[in-house]
Amino acid sequence: MILSETIVALASASGAGAVALIRVSGPQAIDLVADVFQPVKNKDLRKQKTHTLHLGFIKDDEKIIDQVLVSLFKGNNSYTGEPTVEISCHGSTFIQQQIIQLLLRKGCRMATAGEFTMRSFLNGKMDLSQAxxxxxxxxxxxEASHQIAMQQMRGGFSNEIAKLREELLNxxxxxxxELDFSEEDVEFADRTAFRDLVNRIQFVLKRLIDSFAVGNVIKNGIPVAIVGEPNVGKSTLLNALLNEERAIVSDIAGTTRDTIEDELVIDGIGFRFIDTAGIRETKDVVESIGIQKTFEKIEQSQVILYLFESLKFKVQSSEYIIEIEKIKNQFPLKPLVVVINKIDLLSETEILNIKKQLETLNVKLETISAKNKEGIDTLKKQLISFVNTGALRNNETIVTNTRHYDSLIKALEEIQKVQYGLDTNISADLMxxxxxxxxxxxGEITGQVTNDELLGNIFANFCIGK
Structure with missing residues (x-):
C-alpha cells in the first residue's frame, strides 16, 4: 500500500439499490473528482469548504453518467485522515461501475480490502484495536455484539491498555x-509503588483475559445442541424457539436425518440452535450417519439441551437416566439442560415424580410443551443465564479478539516474571x-508495535470499501 496514491472503491453494499456510495481517498482525491464533476451552480469543488455537500453531474467528457451528491472532506478531517470525497449516486450497478472506471482512468487505484481503515490507522485517526x-x-x-464493538471502537479497551502501558513505561x-548508575547502587524506582502497580496490572489483565470466554460467544453466537431420542419433539422445540416452521415435524421416528441449524437472538445475545438426528440404536445406514453427526455437533456446541417425552419416561426412566449420565460424563464441562417435553399429557403429581427422579443427576431441569409453546420463555431465560451479561450491563471492557487475547496472555506471563523478580530481589537489568x-x-494490541505481515492479516478480513 502506498499512501501517496489515491484510491477508490464502492463503500455501500454491492448490487443494485436505491443509492450507492463511492469513496475516493488520497492526496489527489478532490482534484480527480473535480475533473469529472460538474456542480449545478458551477462552483469549483477545489475551493469549497470541508464537510460540505454539492449537487451536480458526473461527466465523462460530454457524456453525463449520473446526477450525484458529493460530500467533501478536506485535509485530515476525514475517516482516513486524508482528503476524501464520497459520491452518492443512483444504485444501478451499471452507474456504479461507470463512475469507478472513469475515476480509475483519471488516475485512481482500486482500494484493497480494508485499505480505507488501514489508512485511518496509519494516519493516527485510530489505534489498531479500534480499527x-x-x-x-x-x-x-x-445487540450484545454491537455494544461490544461500539465500546471498543470508542477506545474503551485501548484506553485501558494504554493507561497501564504508560504507567509501566514510567x-x-x-x-x-538505575542501570546507568549501577556502580553507585541507587534506586530511582520506588519498589513498594512498583509492586502495587504490578499487582494492579495483573488484576486488570486477568479480568480482561477472563472476559474473553464471554466475549467470544457473544461475538460468534452460542451453539446449542438439541439432542434426544427420535420423535420426542426436538424439531417441534426448534420451531417453537424460532417461532416458525423451520424443521420438518412428523410421527415417523428418524425424520431428522441430518442436523438443522438456525439462529435466534434472546435478550440481545445470539444463540445458534442445532436440531440433531435422534440418538438410538439403528440398522439404518443413513440414520446411523446422522447419529454420528449428532455427537460431533454436541462436541462443537457450548450448551446441550437433552429432550425426552414425559410419557415414555414413566416406562423407561432408567434408560433415560443412563443416557443423561452418559452425555454428562462425556461432556462434563458443557452446561446440560434436561428438558421434559409434552407435560400437557401429565398431571402435576406425575411431573413432580419425574423431577424427583432426576434431582440426583445435578442438572438443570425444564418442563415444556413444545407443541403448545408452554414453558418456552422459561427455557429461554435458562439459556441466557449461562451468559455473563452483567459485564454488558455495567459497560465493562470485554475482549472478543483472539489476537488481543493472545497478547494479553503473553503480557501477563511477563508481568508475573516481574512480580517474581520483585519477590526475589533480582537485579534491575534482568527485571x-x-x-x-x-x-x-x-504495544502489539494497540499497534504501537506492529509489522506489515500483521497489518496484512488483520485488514485482509475487511470488506473492500471500508
Missing amino acids: EAVADLIASDN FASLIEL AIDIRQALYYF
Whole structure:
C-alpha cells in the first residue's frame, strides 16, 4: 500500500439499490473528482469548504453518467485522515461501475480490502484495536455484539491498555536509569509503588483475559445442541424457539436425518440452535450417519439441551437416566439442560415424580410443551443465564479478539516474571528485560508495535470499501 496514491472503491453494499456510495481517498482525491464533476451552480469543488455537500453531474467528457451528491472532506478531517470525497449516486450497478472506471482512468487505484481503515490507522485517526472493532461492528448481528464493538471502537479497551502501558513505561524508565548508575547502587524506582502497580496490572489483565470466554460467544453466537431420542419433539422445540416452521415435524421416528441449524437472538445475545438426528440404536445406514453427526455437533456446541417425552419416561426412566449420565460424563464441562417435553399429557403429581427422579443427576431441569409453546420463555431465560451479561450491563471492557487475547496472555506471563523478580530481589537489568517484553505485548494490541505481515492479516478480513 502506498499512501501517496489515491484510491477508490464502492463503500455501500454491492448490487443494485436505491443509492450507492463511492469513496475516493488520497492526496489527489478532490482534484480527480473535480475533473469529472460538474456542480449545478458551477462552483469549483477545489475551493469549497470541508464537510460540505454539492449537487451536480458526473461527466465523462460530454457524456453525463449520473446526477450525484458529493460530500467533501478536506485535509485530515476525514475517516482516513486524508482528503476524501464520497459520491452518492443512483444504485444501478451499471452507474456504479461507470463512475469507478472513469475515476480509475483519471488516475485512481482500486482500494484493497480494508485499505480505507488501514489508512485511518496509519494516519493516527485510530489505534489498531479500534480499527479491528470496525470490522466487528460491520459483522455484528445482535445487540450484545454491537455494544461490544461500539465500546471498543470508542477506545474503551485501548484506553485501558494504554493507561497501564504508560504507567509501566514510567517505571521502566526509572529502572533503566538505575542501570546507568549501577556502580553507585541507587534506586530511582520506588519498589513498594512498583509492586502495587504490578499487582494492579495483573488484576486488570486477568479480568480482561477472563472476559474473553464471554466475549467470544457473544461475538460468534452460542451453539446449542438439541439432542434426544427420535420423535420426542426436538424439531417441534426448534420451531417453537424460532417461532416458525423451520424443521420438518412428523410421527415417523428418524425424520431428522441430518442436523438443522438456525439462529435466534434472546435478550440481545445470539444463540445458534442445532436440531440433531435422534440418538438410538439403528440398522439404518443413513440414520446411523446422522447419529454420528449428532455427537460431533454436541462436541462443537457450548450448551446441550437433552429432550425426552414425559410419557415414555414413566416406562423407561432408567434408560433415560443412563443416557443423561452418559452425555454428562462425556461432556462434563458443557452446561446440560434436561428438558421434559409434552407435560400437557401429565398431571402435576406425575411431573413432580419425574423431577424427583432426576434431582440426583445435578442438572438443570425444564418442563415444556413444545407443541403448545408452554414453558418456552422459561427455557429461554435458562439459556441466557449461562451468559455473563452483567459485564454488558455495567459497560465493562470485554475482549472478543483472539489476537488481543493472545497478547494479553503473553503480557501477563511477563508481568508475573516481574512480580517474581520483585519477590526475589533480582537485579534491575534482568527485571528490565521482562518489563520490556510486557511493554512489547501491550504495544502489539494497540499497534504501537506492529509489522506489515500483521497489518496484512488483520485488514485482509475487511470488506473492500471500508
